[in-house]
Amino acid sequence: MHLPWLVKYQYAATLFFVTIALTKVSCFQFNFPFFPDDSNLWLSKSSSILFDAIIVTPDIIDPIDHYSGRVFYIKPYQLWKEKSNQNQIASFNTTFVLNITPETTPGGEGLAFILTSDRTVPENSDGQWIGIVNATSNGTSQPGILAVEFDTRHSFTEDGPDNHVGININSINSIQQVSLMNNRLNLSSGQDVKIHIQYINDTISVFGAMSGTSEESMETLLVSPPLNLSSFLQKEVYIGFSASTSNYTQRNSVRSWDFSGDDIRDDDKSLLWVVYVGVPIVIVLIIIGGLVIFFLRWQKIRHMEGPEDAYPRIEDQIKYSTMAPKKYKLRELTKATGGFSLQNKLGQGGFGTVYKGLLENKEVAVKRVSKNSRQGKQEFLAEVTTIGSLHHRNLVKLIGWCYENRELLLVYEFMPNGSLDKYLFGDKDCGDNYNFKTLDWETRRRVINGVAQALDYLHDGCEKRVLHRDIKASNIMLDSDYNAKLGDFGLARTIQKRNETHHSTKEIAGTPGYMAPETFLIGRATVETDVYAFGVLVLEVVCGKRPGNVYAQDEYKNSIVYRIWDLYGKGKVVGGVDARLKKEEIVEEEVNCVLVLGLACCHPNPHKRPSMRTVLQVLNGEAAPPEVPKERPVFMWPAMPPSFKDAEDSSLIQGTITPFTEITGR
Missing domain, CATH: 1.10.510.10 (Transferase(Phosphotransferase) domain 1)
Structure with missing residues (x-):
């Protein structure tokens, strides 16, 4: 047994965990380069995911007029907390790509980035209200909402021009707004628009550019006056988007979204306990874990070098694929297909046999690669590493894979x-005259x-x-x-x-x-x-x-x-x-x-x-x-x-x- 290697491992791991214990987790973040599904989003009734993008207001129904919608990241974000005599407010940055395609001239009405504790879409918030407020709640403390609006139509007297950005607090009337007429940025051009919003030291800054431009070269669109968000927003808020249409219509979509903010949840009281009690326990666990890992690695190497392994290092090849799908256990897939029962057989080809299964309360199709397939491993790897990284509505979705006991299995949507x-x-199998x-x-x-x-x-x-x-x-x-x-x-x-x-x-x-x-x-x-x-x-x-x-x-x-x-x-x-x-x-x-x-x-x-x-x-x-x-x-x-x-x-x-x-x- 290589004891010097193990000692080095223990020392490095101990140092790592002690550092973790002494350093608070300080970031709340998520990143959607595209939107394959809505699993981490909350969508209002009229919102959806389509073509890997958020569709905030209806995009494909007819007509698309007089709608409002909201979409939020599914987890709430703690924006502020009480500390001493002054509330501590988190700083955050967010970058997203909008695509607003007008269906009328001008387009209407607009889209907004919002923070609020109430995800519900206000009634009658279509048209000029952009899904932020309605005629009853406008200008009151009831909404508890901050909005950075990207307005595409002049809707009322106090409203800005057709193409402007504004900061709104509990109202459709902006406390500050800037026309984009003199910028090279057209919100409703039908092209992608990249936006970056930063909140730090009580100030909101908005930057923007037509897509394809780096963040460093973005133009400054707006800088707000000092804003104490704790004075009108609750401690926990949801982060997302709202939009609306009226007689004037447009397609309101968000193509990508990245968010990073301070995590200021109350964890100070547990910090000393972690240091004085948790660290010794972690050190003991590291020593035990190091021995276990070393033994397992030794066993794996010996197993992979043995003649009984039909496909050596296949997991390593999949591991380095950028977006490999979920790995399942053989027993899970055996149970899901009723032991690969003939009653669940869906079809058979040169590559293998496909079975219907029930996995995690969802119908799936499980392909069992034939042991007689001359190129079984190569075709299996091609499936996992190719289709596993692709996302399109007209491609069969690969859900997962399994390699165990010489079995190669693929799990697809049914x-x-x-x-x-x-x-x-x-x-x-039934004759060409079978009645389909x-x-x-x-x-x-x-x-x-x-x-x-x-x-x-x-x-x-x-x-x-x-x-x-x-x-x-x-x-x-x-x-x-x-x-x-x-x-x-x-x-x-x-x-x-x-x-x-x-x-x-x-x-x-x-x-x-x-x-x-x-x-x-x-x-x-x-x-x-x-x-x-x-x-x-x-x-x-x-x-x-x-x-x-x-x-x-x-x-x-x-x-x-x-x-x-x-x-x-x-x-x-x-x-x-x-x-x-x-x-x-x-x-x-x-x-x-x-x-x-x-x-x-x-x-x-x-x-x-x-x-x-x-x-x-x-x-x-x-x-x-x-x-x-x-x-x-x-x-x-x-x-x-x-x-x-x-x-x-x-x-x-x-x-x-x-x-x-x-x-x-x-």
């Missing part, structure tokens, strides 16, 4: 309507749009570009409202640098029928190969036909791409629509547009395929579908280069051929 392929082709609900045209359009949004996020919306590499109907899951969520990231690969465009591989990964023809030559995944697979998916969703299971050697002549392109050349592309769809619900112009878009994504020349951003513009009616030749061009390699205008966006390196060794079908 998708009650299963996978898309069953609605298009039936269930192979026929998805109507509007649902199919929504599915296509949802997958397109997920891919646009993976390619250009997240911090590191992600290539999915296995887009197909069986990997598209449907929630209770038949909204599409892209799942199965076992083959996904992250491109570490944003200017990288491809992932080289020794194996050709993917599913035959969805794989772009150049894949078999270049041995790499690109955004264009993902786009090709998406195009095949579009065609099968509209036509209700399988994509075909053939390889590049016979040029996909039995595939759906060839069949639909042939119909398109004859001017009969709408004839490929799924016969189960009712004629009265189909809009031929829409069907034609979507099918042509699918063919464009399946162009043999990867340079001619649209980006997912362009795909979304077409699906949303913001752009016409790309031009597609009447006859499917012959696949040639090297591909014809793009025009000079598109060259800088190209993801393929002209003329580069990487050999491959094996095709991996999924």
Whole structure:
């Protein structure tokens, strides 16, 4: 046993804990770089989380006029305490990014950062009241509220201009306000606005800039007169935002939020007890803990070096992932799935078997990686380290993972309507004629749009570009409202640098029928190969036909791409629509547009395929579908280069051929 190491450990740990004991915890803080859910927030009835942002007033209902809303951090903050002859008031800093998008000219009415002990939204506080007060409570001591308002409309005589910031105490009338007309900051431009608020030495300072500017270069918008917050706010307050609309409307959202303040809770009396009683106990515990940790580390190293460990150091690899999800115990997942009962089996694939489970009173899907999966560890790690750090409404959410007794398990949110392929082709376990609900045209359009949004996020919306590499109907899951969520990231690969465009591989990964023809030559995944697979998916969703299971050697002549392109050349592309769809619900112009878009994504020349951003513009009616030749061009390699205008966006390196060794079908 390495005693010198243990002595050093004990000394360092003792010094650390004594320092902790002698130093009071002095900070109350939280940080939301985005808002994946509302678990740490309190939201009023009309507020919500949407697109990873706080929506303070309704954003998607129609109409969005005459609403007020409030959102708070869920825990209260002790702002002041009685001390000697003078109250001690905490200092704080907060930074947040607002996005106020006007729906009328001007927008209306505004948004405010607020501190109050009462989270309730006042009745009739819409319109000019900005959710702060109403006509009855305005100017009285009843509200007990401080607001830094970001007003976007001149609503009454005493109000400032359309674009101003103000300090309000128990009133909609500001004690101080400053017009932003002369600043380079436009609150209701529809662009992100970064705000920093500081309260120190009884003074509130407000700084701001259009997003993208560092805090050091922010402009000073307002500095308040001395304010004794303890004179009108209670000791404990909630910190958050309020906003409103009237006949004049706007979309009021907060995209990120960071808060840091002094923690002045009463802990002085316990301090001496901690020093004189707690420290000796801690020292004894440290000695015991050091011995236990040393023994466990020795056991772990010996275990990991043994031949019985199928996947050595797998936990260390996950540990270094920036946002790895929760780790579960094997016994928890075994109990949740009824011992991986066949009655709870949801499906099976090359990667493993999926079971329905009940975990922490919530339905989940548990994927048990097959021990016969040749690339089980690699695919398991790809799922945890890739999708674990992604947050998008059209991606299946990975909740947790487990590695224990050679078992690799993944825990996902449960998708009650299963996978898309069953609605298009039936269930192979029950025969193709198994009676699943026929998805109507509007649902199919929504599915296509949802997958397109997920891919646009993976390619250009997240911090590191992600290539999915296995887009197909069986990997598209449907929630209770038949909204599409892209799942199965076992083959996904992250491109570490944003200017990288491809992932080289020794194996050709993917599913035959969805794989772009150049894949078999270049041995790499690109955004264009993902786009090709998406195009095949579009065609099968509209036509209700399988994509075909053939390889590049016979040029996909039995595939759906060839069949639909042939119909398109004859001017009969709408004839490929799924016969189960009712004629009265189909809009031929829409069907034609979507099918042509699918063919464009399946162009043999990867340079001619649209980006997912362009795909979304077409699906949303913001752009016409790309031009597609009447006859499917012959696949040639090297591909014809793009025009000079598109060259800088190209993801393929002209003329580069990487050999491959094996095709991996999924």
